[in-house]
Amino acid sequence: MSRPSDHYDSPDPALAERSAGGRATDGTGSGATDGTAGGDILQPKLGVVGWLRWFWRQLTSMRTALFLLLLLALAAVPGSLVPQRAADPNGVTQYFVDNPDLAPVLDKVQAFDVYTSVWFSSIYLLLFISLVGCVIPRAKHHFDALRAKPPRTPARLSRLAGFQQREAGPGTNGAEAIEAARAMLRRSGYRTVVFSAPGRNGGEVTSVSAERGYARETGNLVFHAALVGILITVGVGGGFGFSGQRVLVENGQTFVNTLSAFDSFNPGRFFTESSLTPYTMKLDQFSATYETKADGAFGQPLDYNAQVTTQEQGGAEQQADIKVNSPLRIGGTDVYLLGNGYAPTITVKDPTGKVVFTDSIPFLPQDASLTSVGVVKVPDGLTEQLGMIGFFYPTQAVSTTGAFYSTYPDDDYPVLTLNVYQGDLGLNGGTPTSVYSLDTDTLTQLTGGSTGTKSIELKPGDSTELPNGLGTVSFDKVSRFASLDIHHDPTQGYVLLFATLALLGLLVSLFIPRRRVWVKATERDDGTVTLEYAGLARGEDPRLVPAVAEIADRHTKLIGSQPPPESNA
Amino acid sequence: MTQTIDEYSVFFLYAAMAVYAMAFIAFALDLARRSAQVGAGNRVGVDGSVTTADERVLEKVGAGAPLSVNGSAVGGGSAVGVSTPPRRSLFSRGGDPASIDGGSGTGTTKRSLSLRLGVAFTLIGFLLEATADILRGIAAARVPWANMYEFSMTGTVLIVGVFLVVITRVDLRFLGTFITGLVLILLGISTVNYYVGVSPLPPALQSAWLVIHVFVASLGTAFFALGFALSAIQLVQYRRESIVEGAKFWRLKFMASLPDSNRLENLAYRVNIVGFVFWTFTLIAGAVWAERAWGRYWGWDTKEVWTFIIWVIYAGYIHARATRGWRGSRSAVLAIIGFAAVLFNFGIVNVFFHGLHSYSGL
Known part of the structure; x- marks a missing residue:
């Protein structure tokens, strides 16, 4: 099964059951008029494995994924209404002062730590399990599809999208026309296979079956896999990284990258002190410039600049500037200028x-x-x-x-x-x-x-x-002081990499159409050849019909056939 | 000097609002006209053209000829894109010049004058507002999107701009009332409540990411706005289709001239996925910027939370479109909730919520 059974492109379960002779979906039995089964088939008992399989199917269905997505959106809301310890610890303290009755209750349900709470975590973890359970079989199916040949040309192309019919003049060879079509489609990125069989009236019927847009599914899988990558790298980064704060007064105070030199320090779960690379940093000068002219903006800050002298172990002293939007990268840490004062x-x-x-x-x-x-x-x-x-x-x-x-x-x-x-x-x-x-x-x-x-x-x-x-x-x-945040996140580069992959995968999966196109040449007794063109959309493909028409035009031009006698496209 | 340019900017903005108001009236008249014609038993096309019931045989839809209306209505504004009619002119499609006047002459297919006037006014309003926006940027010597007033201005310029570009590809001019109405409301609120004089950028906003992140977010919002309108109409259309199948009574008679709900759904989807891609980029660019400015790429700041919520809602929308039983009205409802969240994120979170994104300049 490549897709969850309730995916839009999967075969309709009701139809599938009916064609298999099972019960009609209304379950009364009266709908089963073909008499092969009637209403008396009993569901087989589900054993433990059966129940697990059933549960797994439920979890990996589209409906569940959708439900979890919407639940995730909903669950994220409270964190914006109530201050969060991670983002705004002072706000939480103030909230306890302002709402002494409500705050402890909210605290019980982890409302001040929504994004690390049990309930929020379980939603996104379930979502990701569902995602993995859905993506893995699809990846396998897609891997097989990548090596498979396009399917046999349907007997009646006229029932398919964008159907076009053209006549090629006498002297046209059907097989050659199809070969030309095949070459043309291949150049356009289609995977092709040629079929040939004698037609009803003795003439040869040659056709090319072509499919393109495998990248659509590849992009889709890359997108989902990249999301898993983001989740894992964010988790690892949080575990091994740390963030700390230090206030430095200009002219004199020196920070040494050791645990005791931080004013406050928040390590990840797996942080060890030995991962701190020794270096020193001295604030030489802090300068701030302010607006002196504009009416409404008098006194608004224009620039903050912290001039520091740094020295890594065994290295020479170096001068550097730290600004609000330009942190200093040193010794495996990033140093940010987050505040200042006197x-x-x-x-x-x-x-x-x-x-x-x-x-x-x-x-x-x-x-x-x-x-x-x-x-x-x-x-x-x-x-x-x-x-x-x-x-x-x-x-x-x-x-x-x-x-x-x-x-x-x-x-x-x-x-x-x-x-x-x-x-x-x-x-x-x-x-x-x-x-x-x-x-x-x-x-x-x-x-x-x-x-x-x-x-x-x-x-x-x-x-x-x-x-x-x-x-x-x-x-x-x-003197001025600068408040510096010193962070280490070993995986943020990987998070960015996965995020970029997700965006690329998304672009490919949303905008590359997957489509099948067929060109069929039927040789007539009088030596003329009828050319038929048709396509089939696999997923969203708003431009399928014009695309088939364009292929027909290019192909007929290529083989020099006559203009279409009539077109019902 | 700065102040003078800003005064010009404000002048152009008010002029743009006046012209948008005229466009709104013209678009509304077009809808009223559609309703009247549908009520009279005539057939009205998506492009507002009316085919009289007994003369439908003569219906003719051909390639449009360059029309005098184009030149006279827009010539004063700008020559951009109007002087060289492409394969299809912006205001006209089909029909012969004789019927443009919209007179009472009995004829074959009559096209909608009010609709074309609406588009013309929208284009003029767009050019005026774009001028206002650019002048504001010149006055401030930076990109004009650093506080609520400027977000509103640039955001609405983009909404109208995206609308004008999209209608050259698909005939969505029937959304004109919605687009001009929405833009007027947003501009009205922002000019009255959010106007601030030109001020320099605080250090936290001095970054190339301001240019990219905020612009792409506004662009995404513009597409979501179009998608919202299409989804909302889709719901109404679906209701009309399922309730009054065959029956003639339906109060919003102009709905008969709009595409069917299936087509509307497909259009909404195509617009929304473009918005979704821009939104995804906004999220990533915002995280990269947050890492540089605040020292962490993600910290569940209120604005980050809401950007994430919107992203998840639209991800849900896209999944709903692929889930059996959720296609159609249910997914449309998700798109509508998504846009409501976008408006909430802009109008409520920026102004009333406490967080690191409090640069609204209020």
Whole structure:
């Protein structure tokens, strides 16, 4: 069986059963008027193998494939309505806050991990099993068909599509005319075979049976096989690859491609640390340019560029640029520029002037003008631990209410404000805490808010006293940071290869017509020859009739026959 | 300067919308005329030609001669493709010049003036809108498809363009009301709600893939739109065929002048598979671009999800066409759902859903 039994081109099961003398499809028995079987044939009992075969047939039928396809489309919808952990983890957290009752229920049915969920996976796995079960027998059948000869010419071509009849003048040799047709069809890519038999009235009937468009089925099989290829390579790539993030501040910080150097790291199931190729990467400079003219687009980013110096093991230092649409490929990994912001350099000194803290702290951008928020934690060196929540305004402005905001993302007039907190930062308990947040519940606020003391306000180079004689804090300079994603996907090239194959297979399978064409020459007693042409579409073939007419025209021209006496095409 | 060019662009766009509205009226008049003629017992062809019941013997369908209508109606717009009539002229097919005037002269086969006017207006509107689109691109110094307003403009230019190209091969002019109506609605929504001034490309969109990926997606959408219209008409036609076999009463009388449901299904299929190939390419090109810009080729972003859903629905449609019992109306319903998903993906996902494709510039 080359195709599922419910494929449109398969023989109609109802007709097949009837012709085999079985029951009529209405099942009452009264429809079986030929009397050979009647309605009393019992279905044979299905054993285990029989049931398995039945199940397999169901699974590989067109109807099931179609059902699974539509189910797959439907099952993909919820993932666009509810935030997904893989794509938008913060959205999921927020969803839990916003819908405390609904979220746990949705989580139970894996609504936040739709595309790795049991139910979504089982749909596409069943679909692919069905696909494989359908494609393998078809591939075998097609392989046989590729080596088979075109079928015998039908007796009555006049019943077929695009039928044409022409008369060739006396002196035409039927066999030669057919040979010419065969050569012509072969040049057009047809596979041909010539038949010859004596006709009813003694004259010789020669015909050529030709078929073309085997590539249609080949393309179809390539398309489906390529889909399987995509599934497998995506799975393998996910298993052996990894993705990690790292924030680098310009002028200084260096990334070393080892597990501990990542800020966050998501390995595949089969990832091993030894697969990390050692290399270093230093962010020399990060530059951003912004629109300064256009009305509605003032301040819109025009270009981000991260200049890095890299060094692979045993290699020389190399300079490279990383841009948003142009990642850096190094050491088996791809490095992408996904985010950026400001990292003010802040120094805290104790009352004696001894430096107890100095660092460039990445501040997280909050809006398009890069108003940024960051946290400074000073755990040691002072009488009590100190925490600061900072706001950074690259181009500061003051609203009518007195609030600060940023008007432009570039650092034209940078201002840093700090709210200072004193108390236990909770770092000593061993509980992991985010470097981007400060739990102020257990802390005493010293500046800003309702304390009555103004927030500390600094411009680059400024230094000021901390309240209560704790020491001084200075804002030394503004640096940029770049947020880099570092990925390794060993199979993405193969995924692309299979995707391309799928597209090519699709093109061939949809647009190359598969058709049969016959040319028949019947020699008459009077020496004239009747030429007949007809075709048969195998699958979609909207241009069959014109194609047959064109073949007839070319052929009659080739052998110099008379124009058609009449045509019922 | 940029702003001035953009103002011209907007002017041309409004002019195009006005002309599309005229085309819509002309196409609607043609359908009304078909209904009236069918009701009067005359035979109406797919091309809108009317053969009076008692003179059908004289029916004559021949090769068209170059017509004066072509020149006068379109000459002002552009010389492209009109001055050199190919084997078949765009507006006319068959008949002799005498009947063009659409007068009341009793005769053999009368062709539809309103239909040809509709096509002429559509072509003028297309040229105006294409001008608007190109001016917008010049004003922005980049391809004019980087935000919702520009997507809408380029997308509708392509829908009309594909329609105009397809009708030179197959007579689908009866879809004119649908095409011009759809384009008018889309343009109306986008000019009112989505207009934004010219702005430069953010770094994430600075890629050659913007040119390819978005353009091919729009092209696929244009074919899906045609396929949707054909499938929808196919359903109506099928209903008419199965219910009123023989009976004369059917409210949408012009349906009698359209191809039968089988032919409509085949046409819809041919259009939809072209759309499907473009969509497949869009999916792959999008994945390649996503890998460069976002560091992964597939991440189930909302827009990716919907592009995938649309692809699967149309894959289902193609399979349905090959499944016994699903040919005909059922597969047509799938094509209609598919296009509904395309519209949803464009109009709802872009605007209301949170995701990485939020470049709509709103």
